[in-house]
Amino acid sequence: MNSKNLHGVVSIGGGTGLSCLLKGLKHRVLEPPIIEAPGVKPWIARLTAVVTVTDDGGSSGRLRNELQVLPPGDIRNCMVALSTDESLLSHLFQYRFRGSGQLQGHSFGNLFLTALTGVTGDFLEAIRVSSDVLAIKGKIYPATLSDVRLEAILEDGARLHGESLISKSRSRIASLCLTPPNCRPVPAVLDAIRKADLITVGPGSLFTSLLPNLLVPGIARALRKSPAMKVYICNLMSQPGETIGFTAADHVSAIYRHTGDQLFDWIILNNQPISRAVLARYRRQGSTPIVFDRGRIASLGLNIFEDALLARGRVVRHDPDRLAEAVYKAYKTRKDPSARAKEEVSAKP
Numbered sequence: 001m002n003s004k005n006l007h008g009v010v011s012i013g014g015g016t017g018l019s020c021l022l023k024g025l026k027h028r029v030l031e032p033p034i035i036e037a038p039g040v041k042p043w044i045a046r047l048t049a050v051v052t053v054t055d056d057g058g059s060s061g062r063l064r065n066e067l068q069v070l071p072p073g074d075i076r077n078c079m080v081a082l083s084t085d086e087s088l089l090s091h092l093f094q095y096r097f098r099g100s101g102q103l104q105g106h107s108f109g110n111l112f113l114t115a116l117t118g119v120t121g122d123f124l125e126a127i128r129v130s131s132d133v134l135a136i137k138g139k140i141y142p143a144t145l146s147d148v149r150l151e152a153i154l155e156d157g158a159r160l161h162g163e164s165l166i167s168k169s170r171s172r173i174a175s176l177c178l179t180p181p182n183c184r185p186v187p188a189v190l191d192a193i194r195k196a197d198l199i200t201v202g203p204g205s206l207f208t209s210l211l212p213n214l215l216v217p218g219i220a221r222a223l224r225k226s227p228a229m230k231v232y233i234c235n236l237m238s239q240p241g242e243t244i245g246f247t248a249a250d251h252v253s254a255i256y257r258h259t260g261d262q263l264f265d266w267i268i269l270n271n272q273p274i275s276r277a278v279l280a281r282y283r284r285q286g287s288t289p290i291v292f293d294r295g296r297i298a299s300l301g302l303n304i305f306e307d308a309l310l311a312r313g314r315v316v317r318h319d320p321d322r323l324a325e326a327v328y329k330a331y332k333t334r335k336d337p338s339a340r341a342k343e344e345v346s347a348k349p
Contacts, residue, residue: 005030005043006331008196010228012143012213014052014074017204020317021233022049022081024324026137040321043328047138048192049078050219052212054150054178057164059096059106063114070123070147074209075140076109079127082136089134124186141192143213146183150212152176163208170241170286173207176258178215185218193222198331201264202233203318206251207242211258220259229334231327232264232302236274236309236316240286249296262301266330268323272308274316282316305330 011021027037029044053070055061060071080090093109109130116126127140152160154171166173193199204210214220223230232255234248243251248269255263269292282288297304307326311319 004332005045006197008046008048008192008198008228009044010048010050010192010196010199012050012199012201012210012219013204014055014209014213015204016077016317017202017209017233017235018049018051018074019077019081020320021200021203021323021327022047022078022138022320024320024322025327026082026084027321028324028328029137031137037321046192046195047082048189048196049082049138049140050143050189050192050213051075051078051140052209053142053144054148054163054208054212056149056162057167059110061164062106063110064147067114067118068147069114069117070142070145072110072113073107075127075142076107076113078140079130079134079136080109082131082138082140083134084137085135093134124188139188139192141186141189143189143216143219144183144185146180148178148180148183148212148216150176150208151179152207163212167205167208167239167242170244172244173242176207176211176215178212181217183216185216185222190218190222193219193226193228196226196228198327199223199226199228199230200233200327201231201255203235203323205239205242206235206246206254211255214255214259214263220263223263224260229266229331230264231266231268231330233268233318233323233327234270234292235290236270236318237282237287237289244286244288247291247293247296249293249300251290252297252300252302256300264302266303266305266334267297268309268326268330269304269306270309270318271306272310274310278314278316281314303334305333 027040028042030042051074055071060073064071083090095108097103117123150163152166152173153175155174160166309322311317
């Protein structure tokens with residue numbers, strides 16, 4: 001294998017943030033079939049996605065409550081993101097039933113995963129079979145197979161139970177925990193972390209997509225012990241309630257407060273300006289761009305990698321390919337410190 005290639009990459013998260021990153025990373029995976037993309041050279045031998053399973057709203061929540069299965073929604077989104085078949089099958093997995101009956105709001109992919117879990121008796125096997133159907137690049141694992149729920153304590157002392165209520169709260173979150181707290185991580189997740197050259201956390205909702213993975217006993221400890229390069233990918237915008245007023249360093253500090261100090265080596269930031277019209281619309285919704293307090297970031301022991309990472313359009317999102325390339329550039333910079341100045345110059349908007 002080329003010395004610039006990575007034997008193992010592990011990406012941890014949930015929601016749209018992880019799916020966005022995976023869409024970019026899948027074009028960089030060496031295992032056949034290689035998905036050709038203009039100007040893209042594969043550099044990942046093994047790609048593993050670790051996904052939160054605390055969702056209790058929407059289609060996932062209904063299936064969870066009615067059939068006592070793990071919520072399939074974030075798993076489904078990651079499968080579609082990593083699929084080599086971006087046409088009919090991927091669209092089928094994302095299809096949501098309309099109408100007014102019991103199927104209303106359910107996605108086909110959620111029902112497919114749930115049915116396969118019933119047939120095989122094993123959620124991991126259902127994920128494997130579904131992954132084969134979509135011919136995904138890499139492997140997907142839930143952080144735990146336990147029926148875990150989120151509990152948040154707000155700054156005013158109130159307690160919220162369940163991800164859907166926490167994500168809707170407009171009060172600051174003081175602390176977060178899993179119930180039950182003694183859940184077990186999936187062994188394959190710990191094995192992937194041990195064998196990784198690079199581990200990413202984010203982008204994604206801090207309290208409902210990222211921390212739920214890291215609070216599973218053993219996962220944060222495995223990250224801390226791993227010799228891999230560990231990268232936090234900062235969000236672009238704050239989230240009303242969850243992270244209003246949070247700076248980039250505040251995000252990292254919140255993770256450290258829940259999991260222990262010095263989990264990451266690097267942080268990836270977007271330095272591409274957001275248009276005034278788009279910013280005005282987001283501000284009306286109570287969301288503002290994340291402030292990059294570089295001094296505090298450095299005091300946390302983090303190296304900073306900046307690049308232009310925005311996708312085109314009226315929604316503020318990371319561009320999957322730009323984000324994947326930023327991850328690789330940061331890794332190369334770490335392996336070859338002399339390249340850092342060159343990368344910083346090329347990253348200027």
